[in-house]
Amino acid sequence: MDKFTEHTGTAVPLRRSNVDTDQIIPAVYLKRITRTGFEDGLFNAWRTNEPDFVLNRPVYDGATILVAGPDFGTGSSREHAVWALHDYGFKVVISPRFADIFRGNSLKAGLLTVELAEKIVQRLWDDIEQDPTTQVTVDLVERQVRWSGEVHDFDLDDYSRWRLMEGLDDIGLTLRHTDAVAAYEQDRKPWLPTSTASVG
Amino acid sequence: MRFNRFSRFNIKGGMTMGKTLAEKLWDSHVVRSAAGEPDLLYIDMHLVHEVTSPQAFEGLRLAGRPVHRPDLTLATEDHNTPTDYTLPLVGTSSIKDEVSRTQIEALRANCEEFGVTIYPMGDAEQGIVHVIGPQLGITQPGMTIVCGDSHTSTHGAFGALAFGIGTSQVEHVLATQTLPMDRPKTMAVTVNGPLSPGVTPKDVILAVIAKTGTGGGQGYMVEYRGSTFEAMTMEGRMTVCNMSIEWGARAGMIAPDQTTFDYVKGRDHAPRGAEWDAAVEYWTSLRTDDDAEFDAEITLDAADITPFVTWGTNPGQGAPLADIVPFPSAIDDASERAAAEKALEYMGLTAGTPLREIEVQTVFVGSCTNGRIEDLRAAADVIKGHKVADGVRMLVVPGSVRVRKQAEEEGLDKVFIEAGADWRQAGCSMCLGMNPDQLAPGERSASTSNRNFEGRQGKGGRTHLVSPLVAAATAITGHLASPADL
DSSP: OOOOSEEEEOEEEEOOSSOBHHHHSOGGGGGOOSSSOOGGGTTHHHHHHOTTOGGGSGGGTTOOEEEEOSSBTBSOOOTHHHHHHHHHTOOEEEESOBOHHHHHHHHHHTOEEEEOOHHHHHHHHHHHHHOTTOOEEEETTTTEEEETTEEEEOOOOHHHHHHHHHTOOHHHHHGGGHHHHHHHHHTSOTTOOOSSOOOO | OOOOOOOOOSEETTEEOOOOHHHHHHHTTEEEOOTTSOEEEEOSEEEEOTTTSHHHHHHHHHHTOOOSOGGGEEEEOOSSOOOOTTSOOSTTTTOOSHHHHHHHHHHHHHHHHHTOEEEOTTSTTOBOHHHHHHHHTOOOTTOEEEESSGGGGGGGGGSOEEEEOOHHHHHHHHHHSEEEEOOOEEEEEEEESOOOTTOOHHHHHHHHHHHHOTTTTBTEEEEEESHHHHTSOHHHHHHHHHGGGGGTBSEEEOOOOHHHHHHHTTSTTSOOHHHHHHHHHHHHTOSOOTTOOOSEEEEEEGGGOOOEEEOSSSTTSEEETTSBOOOGGGOOSHHHHHHHHHHHHHHTOOTTOBGGGOBOSEEEEOHHHHOSHHHHHHHHHHHTTOOOOTTOEEEEOOSBHHHHHHHHHTTHHHHHHHHTOEEOOSSSGGGTTSSSOOOOTTOEEEESSSOOOTTTTSTTOEEEEOOHHHHHHHHHHSBSOOGGGO
């Protein structure tokens, strides 16, 4: 996982709320067994059916920050949604509110989710639509989003921030605590089921 | 929605406050806790299917890591499996779609390589992952259960802490049998009173979601409480908990009681003898203490709940069947209004149309929400002696091979077939259309599944979420209907 400290790039205004993971990447793309190459599935229905869809507009080519409406990433827990956004080239998604599972998946995969108030997102949409070359900076060190003189703080817990900044993998962190896991396993209830053999 | 917010003090006036069920389940699984870090939770059972696991196994392989507890891991094939009764379910040759076949073959190879038990297509124990756990007795009160599938909350019906996880978390659980997580807040959804005839657990949860919106449960572990849930069977409770994620809740649960114990007792993996007694004693303690406080509470009156259907493209866009397609202009919130306008356009619906006048071409009975034996019995009861309307196809897809066999023993298959319905093999099927069971563009369905998202059941398909009773009545009339309309 790459370390994330600060990112500056152009942004795409996705003026839609409740963008569920079926829209981010349709189920048909879930059939792959690899971890990369999901960019072609990103918002596939909208990119195919709506010529004016933002990602079909050349002015937003090369953008690395997606700015969406509230409740982004609802629905299915598919992590492919994060991979598709990442593979397409997005480093940050900004929204007034994220679905829990999507947000968790994103932060673990190094795609930064930033929550800003709806009225600030509105201003950002207006500004990037007016000038698609607007440079937006997402500063994880200061927990700030900055563009065209606007400066807005965002919340992110210290632990997630530290992991993103260090580019640390979750499993490696947990494997430092194998003693605690072994101790817990000693005390589990004796009747708890296993998948290997039925009781009777 | 009204939330009664309480500040989170565990100590009040020098007395230790009681705990909610969710807090008890959480606390009993904390392996390690450190300030500023997520808790490390132990996972008692990890369910695995072919869609969200290949990249997790790939990650283990790349890092040279084994599966830490293959004995606490159980795999099955459900999302991609064909349900056509005429196909042989041996090997993978019946799967026409190459990527579907590849995923299933990858799961089989991964399970063999890492020593994980698998119930493959054709096996007597195969089925939707959330149907087979409970029926095997592998789902028990007091457990933590995860799966790379957002409907894992189903298992919360047993008083377990069960939730969906992403593929990198699947890899984490495979490697360590633990998961680092921040503890969500707690919410109580209380519904009291008997349900009116024709009103099912599906209608209750659709009404809850319509009240809260798809984000209303965001950040919460929800406990469903009150006499309405206590009176439900385990199947009904599973339907309710199953759809917790559809209003954003991290998990949904119901305290275990005699109904729960009776359901678990005697199943293949249930405790026996003295261990059963010890287990029941412990399970009985898994209730929210009287002096515990929830972070938020919602209350509904069962008497207000009638058969419920969705009209839009998220599960919160629902209304009583007796209502009309809503006028977006009457919605105050701007983004909800825009979402409703967009939904009506996609659904091809005109505001003001009575919901009962909406004609469908397909009826789907099945899924982890409503694919259990009780659901099939309810639908069969309605359709018995009737015919599926001209121009309507009805698919009945049991949630597991066991459910299918039991239904066939009871003659339910014949009831459906005589009515003109299509009786099929077990799997996820048209709930999400990863196998060939899909809607055509513009085709409209009444579906007992859990999601009415754009394209969920096939590109351009239009989905109305309904109960098994409404599904069966709709199949007979050709338009959204309840058994009372027949």
